[in-house]
Amino acid sequence: MTNTPAQNSAQLTEHEAGVPEQEVHLERVQVRKWRPAVALTSLTIVAFVLTVGFGNDESTVFRFARPNDFFLLPDLTLGVRVVGIVATGIMAVISAFAIMRTIQRQKVWGWLYIVFGALFIIDFLTWAAAGKSFSFTDLMIASVGLAVPLIFGAMGGVISERSGIVNIAIEAQLLSGAFSGALVASITGSLTAGLIGAMAAGMLVSFVLAAFAVRYLVEQVIVGVVLNVLVVGLTGFFYSTVMSENPELNSSGRLPRLPIPGLSQIPIIGPTFFSQTIIVYLMYAAVIIITIAMFNSTWGLRTRALGEHPLAADTVGIRVRRWRFWNVSLAGAIAGLGGAYFTLDQTGQFTKEMTGGLGYIALAAVIFGKWHPLKATFAALLFGFARALEQTLSAAGSQVPSELLLMLPYIITILAVTGFIGLSKAPAASGKPYAKQ
Amino acid sequence: MSNQVAQQAAVPEPPTEDAPRRDVGRELLHRLFNGTPMLSVLAVLASLVVGAILIGFTNPRVAEAAGYFFARPGDTFAALWQAVSGAYISLFQGAIFNPNRMDSVQQVLAPLSTTLYYAAPLIIAGLGVAIAFKVGLFNIGGRGQMLVGAGVAGWVGFTVPLPPVLHVAVALIAGALAGALWGGIVGLLKARTGAHEVILTIMLNYVAYLGIQYALRNPDLLRNQENNNPVSPPMMDTAILHSLPGFRVHAGILIAIAVVILYWWFIERSNLGYQFRAVGLNPDAARQAGMNVGLVTTLAMAFGGAFMGLAGGVQVAGQVTSGFTANIDAGIGFEAITVALLGRSSPWGTLVAGLLFGAMRAGGFNMQAAQQIPIDLVLVLQAFIVLFIAAPALVKTIFFYPKGARS
Numbered sequence: 001m002t003n004t005p006a007q008n009s010a011q012l013t014e015h016e017a018g019v020p021e022q023e024v025h026l027e028r029v030q031v032r033k034w035r036p037a038v039a040l041t042s043l044t045i046v047a048f049v050l051t052v053g054f055g056n057d058e059s060t061v062f063r064f065a066r067p068n069d070f071f072l073l074p075d076l077t078l079g080v081r082v083v084g085i086v087a088t089g090i091m092a093v094i095s096a097f098a099i100m101r102t103i104q105r106q107k108v109w110g111w112l113y114i115v116f117g118a119l120f121i122i123d124f125l126t127w128a129a130a131g132k133s134f135s136f137t138d139l140m141i142a143s144v145g146l147a148v149p150l151i152f153g154a155m156g157g158v159i160s161e162r163s164g165i166v167n168i169a170i171e172a173q174l175l176s177g178a179f180s181g182a183l184v185a186s187i188t189g190s191l192t193a194g195l196i197g198a199m200a201a202g203m204l205v206s207f208v209l210a211a212f213a214v215r216y217l218v219e220q221v222i223v224g225v226v227l228n229v230l231v232v233g234l235t236g237f238f239y240s241t242v243m244s245e246n247p248e249l250n251s252s253g254r255l256p257r258l259p260i261p262g263l264s265q266i267p268i269i270g271p272t273f274f275s276q277t278i279i280v281y282l283m284y285a286a287v288i289i290i291t292i293a294m295f296n297s298t299w300g301l302r303t304r305a306l307g308e309h310p311l312a313a314d315t316v317g318i319r320v321r322r323w324r325f326w327n328v329s330l331a332g333a334i335a336g337l338g339g340a341y342f343t344l345d346q347t348g349q350f351t352k353e354m355t356g357g358l359g360y361i362a363l364a365a366v367i368f369g370k371w372h373p374l375k376a377t378f379a380a381l382l383f384g385f386a387r388a389l390e391q392t393l394s395a396a397g398s399q400v401p402s403e404l405l406l407m408l409p410y411i412i413t414i415l416a417v418t419g420f421i422g423l424s425k426a427p428a429a430s431g432k433p434y435a436k437q
Numbered sequence: 438m439s440n441q442v443a444q445q446a447a448v449p450e451p452p453t454e455d456a457p458r459r460d461v462g463r464e465l466l467h468r469l470f471n472g473t474p475m476l477s478v479l480a481v482l483a484s485l486v487v488g489a490i491l492i493g494f495t496n497p498r499v500a501e502a503a504g505y506f507f508a509r510p511g512d513t514f515a516a517l518w519q520a521v522s523g524a525y526i527s528l529f530q531g532a533i534f535n536p537n538r539m540d541s542v543q544q545v546l547a548p549l550s551t552t553l554y555y556a557a558p559l560i561i562a563g564l565g566v567a568i569a570f571k572v573g574l575f576n577i578g579g580r581g582q583m584l585v586g587a588g589v590a591g592w593v594g595f596t597v598p599l600p601p602v603l604h605v606a607v608a609l610i611a612g613a614l615a616g617a618l619w620g621g622i623v624g625l626l627k628a629r630t631g632a633h634e635v636i637l638t639i640m641l642n643y644v645a646y647l648g649i650q651y652a653l654r655n656p657d658l659l660r661n662q663e664n665n666n667p668v669s670p671p672m673m674d675t676a677i678l679h680s681l682p683g684f685r686v687h688a689g690i691l692i693a694i695a696v697v698i699l700y701w702w703f704i705e706r707s708n709l710g711y712q713f714r715a716v717g718l719n720p721d722a723a724r725q726a727g728m729n730v731g732l733v734t735t736l737a738m739a740f741g742g743a744f745m746g747l748a749g750g751v752q753v754a755g756q757v758t759s760g761f762t763a764n765i766d767a768g769i770g771f772e773a774i775t776v777a778l779l780g781r782s783s784p785w786g787t788l789v790a791g792l793l794f795g796a797m798r799a800g801g802f803n804m805q806a807a808q809q810i811p812i813d814l815v816l817v818l819q820a821f822i823v824l825f826i827a828a829p830a831l832v833k834t835i836f837f838y839p840k841g842a843r844s
Contacts, residue, residue, distance in 0.1 A: 404647075
């Protein structure tokens with residue numbers, strides 16, 4: 001268990017001192033928490049009505065194989081009605097078990113949620129693509145692809161907000177990273193320089209955010225929103241003037257794919273995770289390092305202190321404003337690298353407003369992930385999956401309205417912040433400027 | 438020695454009589470240069486300078502002349518002056534007055550009419566952000582609230598047949614109510630669960646956008662049946678805010694002024710408006726005084742949403758009457774934030790800020806057509822204006838205020 005941001009610093013230190021498990025157990029009042037059981041049951045009912053009630057006798061073909069795999073997985077043909085009945089049946093059993101555990105005042109095992117979720121997705125996919133065939137592996141690849149900038153953005157958001165600065169400007173950092181990555185790589189002819197340029201641009205946005213939030217004590221949300229407008233305007237202006245007059249300034253080319261020998265040939269997993277560009281491998285490293293550093297290093301402890309109780313941090317000699325400034329800059333550099341993914345990995349050139357509001361979804365991932373780097377990463381992957389699902393299904397010609405699928409991340413976030421799916425609470429001092437007395 | 442001491446003691450004597458008079462002058466200067474209007478003007482000036490740098494930097498003729506800068510530096514400055522002055526003159530000519538086109542009354546007033554045309558929805562939407570600011574809430578859900586308002590007002594406008602004036606009124610009110618609902622949800626959730634309104638409004642923006650897109654693809658909801666594109670049918674003639682013959686400006690600007698007056702009365706004169714301000718200044722004190730903070734929060738977001746919905750209604754009834762798409766909000770929902778910030782949430786300030794930004798839109802299109810300078814420059818100018826306004830200390834540093842006057 002890691003600290004949730006809701007805890008104040010007093011509890012934080014208590015936790016780190018390691019309170020004996022026994023003591024806590026004795027003091028615990030056992031409450032029946034009905035929300036998980038209710039959620040599981042209602043999802044089961046939704047799945048039953050959709051896939052059995054509105055189901056048909058057609059079947060869906062799932063394709064898995066890719067040419068480079070060690071061995072080729074055969075295609076899987078699933079009947080909509082059969083899958084519907086079997087899957088919702090098992091889901092009903094899990095829901096009943098969850099209700100039973102709740103009555104006994106016990107927690108539902110975590111892995112049951114994963115089984116339930118997998119069943120729900122298989123059932124939904126079979127129903128939504130009824131009578132069609134689609135590649136499951138491509139769906140996974142697209143999910144990760146769409147999640148990469150979200151994860152970078154979310155890491156930037158987590159670091160910034162953990163140190164007490166609300167980062168609405170993730171969108172600006174992504175967009176400036178995309179622009180600067182393409183521009184610098186085109187001018188220098190070096191994609192590595194493009195990556196550095198993207199990080200520098202994200203950092204530059206952060207400098208402005210930090211300067212206004214930390215030095216001039218301006219409302220952070222306002223600075224963030226204005227920075228988003230500013231970067232849309234600036235990149236659009238340069239795109240329509242300098243870049244359109246000199247197309248050679250906007251032809252960076254794309255980073256090469258670097259398949260990891262061996263790992264990249266594992267069916268499904270290989271092409272999804274281990275046949276990517278350097279940006280994606282940097283992302284894995286970033287998530288792992290930030291997660292470990294946030295909870296096991298001096299930097300992490302100080303950063304969390306800044307976000308929860310800056311006065312306490314100041315009292316023990318941490319220079320609040322300076323730390324906040326550099327943490328926000330670091331966050332900007334990471335988000336800027338995520339921006340480079342748009343130009344240097346995906347398209348090879350910059351287009352106007354190409355991030356299309358993904359920075360705001362990254363912000364949603366931060367909140368849904370409860371300001372925890374690893375959880376935020378999973379939230380970003382979930383959002384990426386929802387978008388990939390929409391693309392795959394509309395390409396396969398599904399009858400499900402794509403807009404409703406695209407809405408999912410936003411509705412999930414609303415449910416998360418209002419406490420219907422576990423309450424998300426921000427770091428206590430996030431968004432509050434710190435003026436030394 | 439004693440003489441010196443006496444002299445020293447005597448020296449401060451005469452100025453004490455003179456001091457009050459000199460202080461009046463100083464006080465006047467201080468008030469003038471530290472007052473909000475002066476700082477706003479300086480902020481606009483500073484962002485125009487930033488814009489000039491951008492124009493000069495990207496102008497091909499400036500770059501060409503800079504190539505032989507050391508041989509003939511005058512050429513660079515001449516090209517720079519031409520580029521920048523050309524841009525700002527065309528901005529002015531598009532927004533206020535164009536001496537080259539004075540053949541008829543319509544031509545003389547055309548720029549001003551275009552400014553008012555763009556200003557109307559900006560002013561109304563700006564008040565939608567301002568009223569939330571008054572309660573200490575940040576309404577960045579203007580896009581969603583406008584889209585919902587536009588969708589409902591548009592639906593009333595092209596399906597429900599009603600007599601002329603009544604039809605427009607019903608459509609606009611329906612739009613305002615839809616916006617109020619969309620904003621009110623946020624206020625209610627904030628009051629009940631403590632969820633942050635910024636996150637909720639951002640998320641609802643996307644939900645509304647995707648919802649409108651879905652409705653525009655569906656012929657049973659908003660799509661024009663005679664067309665396969667995601668566009669609504671045109672508004673009925675009775676549901677249109679007609680413009681004066683030969684002008685672009687329509688009754689929307691009158692509605693905007695009426696809403697400004699309503700907002701002024703509500704905030705400054707009504708009982709509920711007093712509660713709004715009290716909650717905005719100190720929610721804890723307001724709660725102690727017996728005010729229902731949750732209710733005020735919900736109402737503030739609902740009223741803000743109503744203004745936004747009305748702005749969306751003006752968009753479909755006045756600006757784009759031939760059928761709208763999911764981009765009917767035209768970025769006004771976000772620009773409204775900058776309008777409210779510039780106007781410091783006051784009724785008259787928001788009116789002036791809305792007129793200024795309307796002028797920048799009108800002039801920006803003219804500048805794009807006449808000087809090939811992308812309209813994105815206007816976004817940059819607006820962003821800088823708000824940044825400078827938000828940090829008066831920065832403006833004072835830029836304009837070399839003496840150190841003592843900067844705090």
